[in-house]
Amino acid sequence: MKKLTVLQTLPALHSGGVERGTLEIARALVAAGHRSIVVSNGGRLVDQLVREGSEHIQMPVHRKSLASLFQIRPFRRLLRELKPDIVHARSRIPAWVAWLALRRMDPATRPRFITTVHGLYSVSPYSAIMTKGEVVIAVSETVREYILTNYPSCLPERIKLIYRGVDPEEFPFGYQPSAQWLAKWQHDYPQLFGKKILCLPGRITRLKGHEDFFQLVLALKACGEPVHGLIVGGVEDKKRGYLLELETRVTELGLQSDITFTGLRSDIRDVFSKCDLVLSLSTQSETFGRTVLEALCIGTPVVGWDQGGVGEILRECYPEGAAQSSDQKALIAMVAQALHAPPNMSPIIKFHLNVMCKETLAIYCNTLTA
Structure with missing residues (x-):
């Protein structure tokens, strides 16, 4: 597998499921020998991201206003400089900025565009940007059904279901604190x-x-x-x-x-x-x-x-x-x-983090060879 450069973009890196998923995929990219870049407005998780081997570029792609359109040209310049293979958008404003930046680039050489639908957004043209990816990742069956029901122009074969996951080594069964x-x-x-x-x-x-x-x-x-x-x-x-x-x-x-x-x-x-x-x-x-x-x-x-x-x-x-x-x-x-009557619990054998990471990196590679 050739070394990839993957650029993920989201509003900020404070806390939450989107942010943690971004760090998890960034970590998996680095572990696999790829170049991992994240573009956001920053936040408390930036230090961890960089410490784990990724690059962070701060850009105000978080504002839900027309002012964010002024970031399209800087974002396009950034893409031409970094030459990522994949741009992976995880939220609506960054997705709009990335998509509009990519439209003015040569289709033969520009990065491939992937989105992940993390939320059951209000149904609107604004939210529809999350279904514009060449591949649209749904984080659960609930999300997949939401996309199919509300955005019929997003063909079923473009939607890939990849459940979020938890690392059983980080959350081991029977864990007790020090x-x-x-x-x-x-x-x-x-x-x-x-x-x-x-x-x-x-x-x-x-x-x-x-x-x-x-x-x-x-x-x-x-x-x-x-x-x-x-x-x-x-x-x-x-x-x-x-x-x-x-x-x-x-x-x-x-x-x-x-x-x-x-x-x-x-x-x-x-x-x-x-x-x-x-x-x-x-x-x-x-x-x-x-x-x-x-x-x-x-x-x-x-x-x-x-x-x-x-x-x-x-x-x-x-x-x-x-x-x-x-x-x-x-x-x-x-x-x-x-x-x-406390129940007898058993170890969880599904929804593992390594499966999520493996399937996401496979999508990156398959999209480039499609």
Whole structure:
């Protein structure tokens, strides 16, 4: 296989599934001897990206405004200088910038254009750019069906289903944290002592099902269950008002001693290992559900709404945790059952990271030889 130069582009490198997927493919490219370049507006993950052998070029391809069109010419100049074999766009604004830059280049020599649909975007001409790739990667069957239903001009043979994956070495079954980590955890969160811990992971946004989580904790507490709810996830500046709403709601429900906001954690594996149950309660379908898979990989049970990518993972790996969407009574009953009789968990044998990386690199190579 010849050495490839692959340029991935996304808005920024702060946190989230798109960002982590970008780093994972970048790492796989480097390990295979290829040149890996990422174009974004930067962020806290840039240092890790560069440390792992990739190059990062900062460019403001993150603004959802017409001003981003001014990046088309600089992006085209960058492509002519770097001469990548593949341009892989992972979000709408960077995809528009890349696609419009490529249109003015010689079709015989320009890079090949690939997209990954990470979200169930609003259906519009603006979102349609994510279906313009020569290959369109869908991160779950839910996403593949979304594309086929809403963008009939995207032929089925151009869509390739590649599930996201988790590294079983990073999230080993039966994982237990170090004594040092555990001592600090107990020092930082003494309110968790003697409680059954329920965890709702994810960034602080209105779609993550916080109200359902509060009602779940409230109902279990009313039944005498010694539960404590952990909300694990960072908050962007523009979402701080919503975080204040959540904190106010906790007070209104009298749950100040029963709910803890941990903020962003880089030790989610350790956190999951000390939880009795992880929840996935998004009010809209998730495209995949990485945190669900991470928890299941180490052996922590999960209960979540049976919809979207989360439903796909649960049905395949842990069907006992798939709750009928929005059925709060069923959710409470399932969680109570899992707490009273903890299930016997088994190692996860699907959705592995190495499969995702291998299939993505194969697409890069096959696209160049097609």
